[in-house]
Amino acid sequence: MRFFRTIVLFFFLVIVFSVQISAQTDSSEQSYSKYEIQAAMEGFFAKTTKGIASMVERLFSRYGKPNAYIKGEEGGGAIFMGLRYGKGTLHKKSGLTRQVYWQGPSIGWDIGGNAVKVFTLVYNLQDVERLYQRFPGIDGSIYVVGGLSMNVQRSQDITLVPIRTGVGLRLGGNVGYLQYTKEMSLNPF
Numbered sequence: 001m002r003f004f005r006t007i008v009l010f011f012f013l014v015i016v017f018s019v020q021i022s023a024q025t026d027s028s029e030q031s032y033s034k035y036e037i038q039a040a041m042e043g044f045f046a047k048t049t050k051g052i053a054s055m056v057e058r059l060f061s062r063y064g065k066p067n068a069y070i071k072g073e074e075g076g077g078a079i080f081m082g083l084r085y086g087k088g089t090l091h092k093k094s095g096l097t098r099q100v101y102w103q104g105p106s107i108g109w110d111i112g113g114n115a116v117k118v119f120t121l122v123y124n125l126q127d128v129e130r131l132y133q134r135f136p137g138i139d140g141s142i143y144v145v146g147g148l149s150m151n152v153q154r155s156q157d158i159t160l161v162p163i164r165t166g167v168g169l170r171l172g173g174n175v176g177y178l179q180y181t182k183e184m185s186l187n188p189f
Contacts, residue, residue, distance in 0.1 A: 030093045031065035040091075041119050044071050045165060051148050052163065059121060059161055066161075068092045068122035070100055074164065077113035082106040082174060083188050086118060090131065098128055101184045106139065106176030114143045114168025123159040135160055136177040143168040153178060 032040075038056055045052065072088015083105055090098040125131055135153035137160075142149070146167055153160040179188070 031067045032069065032093055033065065034060045037066065037069065037121065040069065040071070041163075044119055045117060052165070055148075055150060055163060063121070063123050063159060063161070066121040066123050068125050070118070070120040070122060070160075070162075072100070072118045072120070073116070074102075074118045074166075075113075075115045076170075078106060078108075078110040078170070078172070078174065080107065080110065082108075082110055082176070084176075084178065085186075085188075086178075087184065088118060088120070090122070090128065092125075092128070096128065099182070100131065100180055101182070102178045102180045103185055103188045104134075104176050104178040105188045106174035108172060108174030108176075110141070110170070110172030110174040112143065112168060112170030112172070114141065114147070114164075114166055114170045116147075116164040116166025116168070118162050118164050120160050120162040123161075124157045130156075130158060131180050132182060134177045134179050136175075138173070138175050140173040141170050143170040145169070 034056060038053065041052060041056070068090055070088045070090050072086050074084060074086030076082060076084035083103070085103045087099070087101045090100045133155055135155045137151045137153035139151040140149065141147065143166070148165045150161060150163045153162070
């Protein structure tokens with residue numbers, strides 16, 4: 001009887017350790033390295049500027065490796081109350097891609113408008129369906145003809161970090177949210 005228990009315990013431990021090692025391998029294989037993100041950004045933003053490169057360095061040191069990213073375009077405007085609309089493509093390391101739309105209101109000391117390219121780093125997105133929700137955030141922007149901005153949006157354990165660069169005339173800070181959806185919507189709420 002002891003021999004049987006020992007065999008069962010041995011196989012149980014082998015299975016547990018195999019699952020843990022497999023989970024660790026999968027998580028590192030399913031996330032992007034700093035160099036992969038910089039290469040994707042360089043192709044998207046035409047060339048990586050020093051400002052974007054240093055921003056990526058800080059993001060990787062603070063948040064680690066993202067397991068997805070969104071490449072897209074966005075337009076917005078505000079006179080103290082603002083609206084923002086965008087669309088893009090979600091890319092997972094596994095090769096999965098999905099079309100994504102976002103829209104949302106904001107309020108704050110914010111005046112002007114901008115049209116930008118957006119590269120969003122996505123952290124802890126295990127199930128793509130969990131992206132389709134509201135992500136609150138605080139944003140500050142300065143666009144005088146051209147500009148660069150980023151902010152952090154969190155909902156539950158998912159973190160989104162949109163990095164924006166584009167054209168416009170906009171100055172200020174605001175608080176709001178972005179609603180990520182599968183289909184385009186004009187309703188920001």
